[in-house]
Amino acid sequence: MPAVTETYSLGVPVEVGKIDHELKKLWQESEGAVTRASLMNLAVYSEEQGSLDRNTQLMARITENHACRAIVIEADCNAESDRVDAWISAHCHVSRAGSKQVCSEQISFRLNGGCTTQLPNIVLSNLDSDLPLYLWWQHEFREPMDPQLWTWVDRVIYDSRPWQDFQAQMRLVESAQAEAKQRIVLCDLNWTRLDKVRFALAQFFDHPASHHRLDKISKLRIDFASGFRSTALLFVGWLAAQLNWRAEKTNGKNKLQFISSSGRKIDIEIRQRDGQPIHEVALTAADIEFVVTHAKCGDLLEVSRGKPGGKRIPQLMPAGKDDPVSLMSEELMRGGPHHVYLHAVGCVRDFL
Amino acid sequence: MNRAADQPEPNPLREGLSTRAVPQPCAIVIFGATGDLTHRKLVPALYNLAADGDLPPAVAIVGFARRKKSDEEFRRDLEEATRKLSRQVVRDEIWKTFAQSIFYHQSEFGDESGYKQLAKRLDEIDKDQGTRGNRLFYFAAAPDQFEPILKHLKAAGLNDTCKGSWVRVIVEKPFGTDLASARELNRIVRNSFAEEQTYRIDHFLGKETAQNILVLRFANAIFAPLWNTHYIDHVQITAAETLGVGGRAGYYERAGALRDMVQNHLLQLLCLVAMEPPTDLSADSIRDEKIKVVRSLRRWSRNEIAASVVRGQYAKGAIHGDPVLGYRQEENVNPDSQTDTFVALRLFIDNWRWADVPIYMRVGKRLPKSATEISIHFKKAPAVLFNKDLHDFNVLVIRIQPDEGISLRIHAKVPGTSFHIEPVKMDFHYGTSFGKASPEAYERLLLDAMSGDATLFARRDEVEQAWAFIDPIEQAWHAKKDVPELFFYPAGSWGPEAADDLLARDGRAWRRL
Numbered sequence: 093m094p095a096v097t098e099t100y101s102l103g104v105p106v107e108v109g110k111i112d113h114e115l116k117k118l119w120q121e122s123e124g125a126v127t128r129a130s131l132m133n134l135a136v137y138s139e140e141q142g143s144l145d146r147n148t149q150l151m152a153r154i155t156e157n158h159a160c161r162a163i164v165i166e167a168d169c170n171a172e173s174d175r176v177d178a179w180i181s182a183h184c185h186v187s188r189a190g191s192k193q194v195c196s197e198q199i200s201f202r203l204n205g206g207c208t209t210q211l212p213n214i215v216l217s218n219l220d221s222d223l224p225l226y227l228w229w230q231h232e233f234r235e236p237m238d239p240q241l242w243t244w245v246d247r248v249i250y251d252s253r254p255w256q257d258f259q260a261q262m263r264l265v266e267s268a269q270a271e272a273k274q275r276i277v278l279c280d281l282n283w284t285r286l287d288k289v290r291f292a293l294a295q296f297f298d299h300p301a302s303h304h305r306l307d308k309i310s311k312l313r314i315d316f317a318s319g320f321r322s323t324a325l326l327f328v329g330w331l332a333a334q335l336n337w338r339a340e341k342t343n344g345k346n347k348l349q350f351i352s353s354s355g356r357k358i359d360i361e362i363r364q365r366d367g368q369p370i371h372e373v374a375l376t377a378a379d380i381e382f383v384v385t386h387a388k389c390g391d392l393l394e395v396s397r398g399k400p401g402g403k404r405i406p407q408l409m410p411a412g413k414d415d416p417v418s419l420m421s422e423e424l425m426r427g428g429p430h431h432v433y434l435h436a437v438g439c440v441r442d443f444l
Numbered sequence: 445m446n447r448a449a450d451q452p453e454p455n456p457l458r459e460g461l462s463t464r465a466v467p468q469p470c471a472i473v474i475f476g477a478t479g480d481l482t483h484r485k486l487v488p489a490l491y492n493l494a495a496d497g498d499l500p501p502a503v504a505i506v507g508f509a510r511r512k513k514s515d516e517e518f519r520r521d522l523e524e525a526t527r528k529l530s531r532q533v534v535r536d537e538i539w540k541t542f543a544q545s546i547f548y549h550q551s552e553f554g555d556e557s558g559y560k561q562l563a564k565r566l567d568e569i570d571k572d573q574g575t576r577g578n579r580l581f582y583f584a585a586a587p588d589q590f591e592p593i594l595k596h597l598k599a600a601g602l603n604d605t606c607k608g609s610w611v612r613v614i615v616e617k618p619f620g621t622d623l624a625s626a627r628e629l630n631r632i633v634r635n636s637f638a639e640e641q642t643y644r645i646d647h648f649l650g651k652e653t654a655q656n657i658l659v660l661r662f663a664n665a666i667f668a669p670l671w672n673t674h675y676i677d678h679v680q681i682t683a684a685e686t687l688g689v690g691g692r693a694g695y696y697e698r699a700g701a702l703r704d705m706v707q708n709h710l711l712q713l714l715c716l717v718a719m720e721p722p723t724d725l726s727a728d729s730i731r732d733e734k735i736k737v738v739r740s741l742r743r744w745s746r747n748e749i750a751a752s753v754v755r756g757q758y759a760k761g762a763i764h765g766d767p768v769l770g771y772r773q774e775e776n777v778n779p780d781s782q783t784d785t786f787v788a789l790r791l792f793i794d795n796w797r798w799a800d801v802p803i804y805m806r807v808g809k810r811l812p813k814s815a816t817e818i819s820i821h822f823k824k825a826p827a828v829l830f831n832k833d834l835h836d837f838n839v840l841v842i843r844i845q846p847d848e849g850i851s852l853r854i855h856a857k858v859p860g861t862s863f864h865i866e867p868v869k870m871d872f873h874y875g876t877s878f879g880k881a882s883p884e885a886y887e888r889l890l891l892d893a894m895s896g897d898a899t900l901f902a903r904r905d906e907v908e909q910a911w912a913f914i915d916p917i918e919q920a921w922h923a924k925k926d927v928p929e930l931f932f933y934p935a936g937s938w939g940p941e942a943a944d945d946l947l948a949r950d951g952r953a954w955r956r957l
Contacts, residue, residue: 129876159877187875194876287461288497294457295500298466299576301608303455334456389537395501405573407501408541432460 102148102200103181111199111218114180118197126184126193129159132424133219137165137211138230144200147230148181153417155183155196158424161220162198165211171204176214178202212241219244228420233261237268242276249423251281253322258444262437281419282323283433284426288412289370290330292384292395295409305377306335307352312360313374320369322444324362327370329440333432339442348443369414386411467894468610469502470578471569473562475553475593476585477507477518481616483525486584487546489886491526491534494542496883498891502574504545508562510552518548531884545573553585554592559600566602577609580893583616590615591632598636614643614893617708618699619902622918623911630904643893644902648709648816650885652874653848655900657716657818658730660842660850667840670822671797677823677837678802679717680955681710684811686763688935689785693776700784702755705807707914711738712902713844714803717818718793727898731906738909742792749920750928754942756786758810761935768810768935782930784921785809788943790950804947806954810935816844819955830855836867839955848882849873 106114119128134154136147144166151162162183184195199218203210219225224246232255242248248265255261269276297306312331316324328348331337337350337358348360365371372385379399387394393411398404412418437444458466472490474482493499507518523543527534549565551558570577581597583590594613597603605611615633620626633642648654661667670676683705689696696704715734722729744752759770772779786808793803822838839853851871858864874882892900920928931940938944938954947953 127873127876131877157878187873192876290457291461291497294455294461295466297455297457298500299469300453301576303453306456331457334459387537392537405501405544406541408538409497409501410495428460430460 101181102144102179103198104179106178106180108176108178108201108214111178111180115197115199118180118182122195126182126195127187128182129194129196130161130220130223131158132160132223133163133225134158134160134228134424135163135165135215135225136228136230137167139167139169140230141166141168143230144202148198148200150416150420151196151198152183154420154424156185157421159194159196160226161218161223162196163215163218164198164200165203165214166201167203167211169205174205174210176201176203176210212238215241216244226424232256233264233268235264237264237271239268239271242268243272245272245276247277247279249279249281249420251419252444253282253285253320255322258322259441262441277429278433279423279430280326280433281416281423283326283430283436284419284423285320285323285369285412285414286327286330287422288393288410289327289373289384292393292409293373293375293382296382296395296397305380307354307356308377309335309352309358309375310356310378311374311376312358313372314360314362314370315365315367315372316362317367317369317371318364321362321364323369325440325443326436327373328360328362328443329436329438330432332439333435337439339439342443368411465892465895465897467498467500467503467891468578468896469500469573469575470580470610470894471504471506471566471573471575472580472582472890472894473506473508473549473566474582474584475508475589476583477548478509478511478513478521479584481584482507483522484529485884485886486582486890487522488526488530489884489890491530491539491542492532492883493887493891495532495535495538498887500894502576503894504547504569504573504575506562506566506569507546507548508551508558509548510550512550513548515546515548519543519546522546553589554596556596556599559596559602563600563602577606579609579611581611581613583614587618587620587629590629594632594636603636603641610641610896611637612641612643612893612896613637614645614901616645618703619644619708619907620911621698621703623908623915626907626911630908634904639904640898642904643898644904644907645889646708646712646900646902647885647889648844649712649900649902650887650889651844651848652882653842653844653850654713654716655888656850657713657842661717662721671820673797673799673801675822676801677821678804678950678952679714680819680821681713681717681803681805681817682819682955682957683710683807683816684938684957685809685814686811687814688758688768688810689771689774689777693774696785697777697781697783700755701787701807701809702784702914702917706787706789706805707910708902708907710805710807711910711913713818714791714805715906717820717842718798718803720797725899727901728903730899731903735903735906735909736795737793738906738913740793740795740798741913742794743913744916746916746920746923746926749917750926752790752946753917753928754786754788754931754940754946755784755921755928756788756808756931756933756940756943757781757783758785758808758935759932761810761933761937763810763812763936770932770935771810782921784930786811786931786933786939786943788939788946790946802950802952804952804954806939806943808933808939811938812936813957814846815957817957818842818844821952821955830863830865841955847873847875849875 147164179200181198182195184193187194201214225244226247227245228249314324336353340349340351342348346362350358368386375382382397384395391411392408394406396404396406549562620629715737718737719733722733757771771785772781788806791803820840841851843849849872851869853867853869855865856868858866931942933940
């Protein structure tokens with residue numbers, strides 16, 4: 093039995109029926125030298141081969157800021173025989189105070205065959221009691237959405253960016269949410285990806301003297317990187333939902349027109365270009381252009397406003413990162429319902 | 445917390461992005477800009493807010509001080525200090541942008557023309573930086589400079605608000621040295637600024653755990669029924685520090701521990717612990733409840749002061765094994781000084797909830813460790829079954845600093861065949877459970893002032909009521925006869941024995957920290 097240390101390995105193989113027992117042994121062996129911490133159950137489900145190792149590495153980094161019981165699951169639904177393998181391990185980090193090691197425990201599972209029937213039991217029988225369950229679903233959803241599992245989930249986290257059929261996937265998630273009587277909060281990492289850019293654009297309109305410009309928006313341009321068209325559309329959906337725009341028409345794949353509640357037309361162009369997922373947003377309201385663009389150093393946004401060609405004083409703001417650890421950390425920090433997301437999806441559902 | 449009356453309608457694009465009032469563009473004018481507070485706390489706090497993206501883009505910082513300095517020199521000084529003292533590493537590209545909004549304005553505090561020039565300069569900054577006429581004046585200068593600064597601000601029209609803009613003033617403690625001087629200071633401030641424009645800063649209230657007291661009490665149903673005289677035996681509040689008077693002797697000789705710590709920080713913490721639930725989270729609702737606590741504090745006669753308040757002064761001793769001087773041997777301290785470096789008090793809040801529950805407070809310099817905490821000691825369970833021989837209470841501890849967190853001591857059976865019971869501790873540490881570092885108190889408070897949220901700032905009547913409670917003690921200590929004794933304690937001890945006796949008389953003891 094290894095001591096409790098920072099690890100990227102799956103840890104100690106254990107019998108599925110003895111996980112609790114083995115976890116207790118693991119902590120006893122540390123003899124009080126470390127502190128076990130947990131604020132949530134974070135279950136990660138993937139059907140990608142090799143995901144167990146990859147997700148273990150992600151968990152090692154996520155637990156630095158989000159103490160949890162991690163339940164990492166890799167499933168091979170096409171395997172011929174049913175089999176479950178399990179491991180336990182711990183991710184330990186020196187606390188901010190620097191005086192002690194703080195550890196989160198991880199239980200890893202490899203499921204072979206009959207995935208949909210094994211999953212609820214695997215998750216439910218290994219939860220740290222009284223803590224919320226966050227389920228990070230790294231695969232496309234499929235029917236049937238097992239109500240036995242979903243009614244226990246507090247937040248389901250997914251990334252809609254690679255979805256082939258957004259509408260079908262969203263229907264599945266929403267039906268699971270309805271089944272769970274709204275208990276589940278839907279957390280789309282593709283939406284989280286937009287947080288910093290949304291924040292940067294929103295702050296232009298904090299002052300009441302700027303509010304009137306929201307009613308004068310006539311043009312919006314969004315530059316996105318290859319593979320992030322849906323992210324750009326979610327951004328459009330956000331503005332439409334918050335400013336009461338409705339979709340009027342599309343002019344080709346990347347040109348849209350919305351109408352404001354007062355009947356004003358808003359021309360929207362989304363352009364693919366090299367760079368960050370949402371590389372630049374330029375919004376024109378009357379004679380003022382508001383620009384949020386990635387600074388050269390990459391993890392900062394440069395925000396500026398002014399008349400085209402006029403003097404501007406750019407400011408820098410954090411841009412966030414697009415890697416899974418950063419997106420998850422951002423998402424786990426937020427809490428609360430995501431009504432704004434659902435409204436945004438509602439506005440651009442037909443384009444996604 | 446709620447929006448101030450002068451705060452605008454919400455921005456629809458902010459929905460879901462932030463759960464706090466949004467800070468507005470403004471020019472922050474710091475009086476005493478070359479001083480320690482500006483370099484050690486204010487500018488590092490503002491930099492951290494900028495680096496986290498929490499500052500609005502249009503914020504300008506204008507340092508106002510006597511020394512001759514250019515904008516560039518001022519920026520260089522601040523950069524050096526911020527690189528040393530910021531809680532996060534200073535990034536060149538962020539500092540460069542941040543520094544573009546820092547300016548220096550050289551003037552004597554009493555020079556009227558300096559304020560007229562400041563007004564002009566702020567107008568220019570409004571145009572160039574987009575600060576929209578919003579002004580936040582921060583008084584980081586010595587209190588005796590407040591009056592000339594306020595007078596000249598008014599004369600230069602800098603206290604006036606234009607339509608759609610606001611002017612606010614942040615006043616650092618001490619808010620006077622007694623009730624009369626506090627009233628006078630409030631009068632001076634009120635001559636130039638209305639109460640809703642005045643933000644009296646108490647950095648203890650910006651600390652995460654202090655804010656968490658309200659959450660602990662009012663978001664957890666289990667504590668509400670126990671939080672009263674029926675279940676609480678007594679409360680202890682300790683603010684201990686290992687440091688001596690250091691370079692603050694000049695101020696400390698006039699202030700002492702009672703004025704320096706009890707009048708503001710400790711009474712504020714007591715208010716949060718003892719207040720009734722506010723009707724909502726608006727600044728005035730919370731402050732209305734806090735002030736009721738101070739008003740309900742039992743006042744003492746001269747004789748009762750001697751019995752309920754212990755004052756002490758550190759003599760030579762050792763801290764962490766190193767010998768240290770006694771207070772009277774410190775630089776710039778009167779060798780016959782009667783200044784209190786330690787105070788212990790036994791208070792009562794005469795209201796329905798807290799009747800007959802003693803509140804013990806102690807604060808001191810050169811104590812064995814630095815720690816600020818509040819402990820709620822619950823009454824014993826009936827002395828039948830298990831409790832006949834138990835001497836420990838259930839104790840809920842709220843650690844303000846360091847190692848912010850909450851712990852609860854309960855009794856548990858020691859495993860084995862015999863029936864032996866021992867206290868065990870359930871412990872919550874912020875640093876363990878939440879990896880994210882808490883912002884510094886000044887970050888939170890500056891942001892609140894820019895947002896118009898006065899919840900964590902002291903209101904005029906709070907300050908005056910606190911002095912009304914403190915004054916009789918100070919008067920007794922400075923009377924011509926029957927003066928309560930000043931007890932000496934060796935540096936590195938937990939204060940004079942008389943402080944222990946204060947509790948021992950009631951059959952209690954200070955919690956071991």
